Amino acid sequence: MSKLLLVFTLAFATVSTLAVASADDHAEMKKEHAAAHKQHDRWASEHAKMRVEHMRALAAIARLQAHIYEHEAELVEHDEEIRDHEDHTMHHGEEIAAHEKSGDATDHEKLEKEHADFAASHAAMAKKHEEVQASHEKLHTLLEQLIVMVKGIK
Structure with a gap:
C-alpha cells in the first residue's frame, strides 16, 4: 500500500504543480490579451x-473644385x-x-453717344477681365502649390 500511496502522492503533486503553472500561464495570457486589447483600441x-x-x-x-467650376x-x-461687345x-x-x-449731323450725334456707351462698356469689360485674371492667378498659384505637395505623397 505504501507504493500506491507514493504514486498517488506523486500524481497529486504533479497535478498541483501543473495547476499552479497553468494559473501562471493563464495570468500571463490574460495580461497579453489586455495589452493587445488596449493596443487595438488605440489603433481604432x-x-x-x-x-x-x-x-x-x-x-x-x-470646395477647391467648386471654386474652379465657378x-x-x-x-x-x-x-x-x-x-x-465685339459684335457691337x-x-x-x-x-x-x-x-x-451720308454726312447727316443727327447721325453723327447718335454715333458719338453710341461710341461713348461703347467706351464705357469696354472699360467695364477691361475691369472685369482684370478681376478674372487676378482670380485665375490666385487659383493657379494655389493649385501649383497643391500639385507640389501632392507629388511628395506616397
Missing part, C-alpha cells in the same frame, strides 16, 4: 482621427460679354461707314 482611435482628417481634406478638395463659369460669361463694335463700325457716306 488613430484610424478614426485619420478618417476625420481624410473627410476634411476631401471637403477642402470639393472660375470656369466666370470665363464663359466673360467670353460671351466679349463676343457681344462691328455694327458701330458699319454705322460709322454709313454716316461717312
Whole structure:
C-alpha cells in the first residue's frame, strides 16, 4: 500500500504543480490579451482621427473644385460679354461707314453717344477681365502649390 500511496502522492503533486503553472500561464495570457486589447483600441482611435482628417481634406478638395467650376463659369460669361461687345463694335463700325457716306449731323450725334456707351462698356469689360485674371492667378498659384505637395505623397 505504501507504493500506491507514493504514486498517488506523486500524481497529486504533479497535478498541483501543473495547476499552479497553468494559473501562471493563464495570468500571463490574460495580461497579453489586455495589452493587445488596449493596443487595438488605440489603433481604432488613430484610424478614426485619420478618417476625420481624410473627410476634411476631401471637403477642402470639393470646395477647391467648386471654386474652379465657378472660375470656369466666370470665363464663359466673360467670353460671351466679349463676343457681344465685339459684335457691337462691328455694327458701330458699319454705322460709322454709313454716316461717312451720308454726312447727316443727327447721325453723327447718335454715333458719338453710341461710341461713348461703347467706351464705357469696354472699360467695364477691361475691369472685369482684370478681376478674372487676378482670380485665375490666385487659383493657379494655389493649385501649383497643391500639385507640389501632392507629388511628395506616397
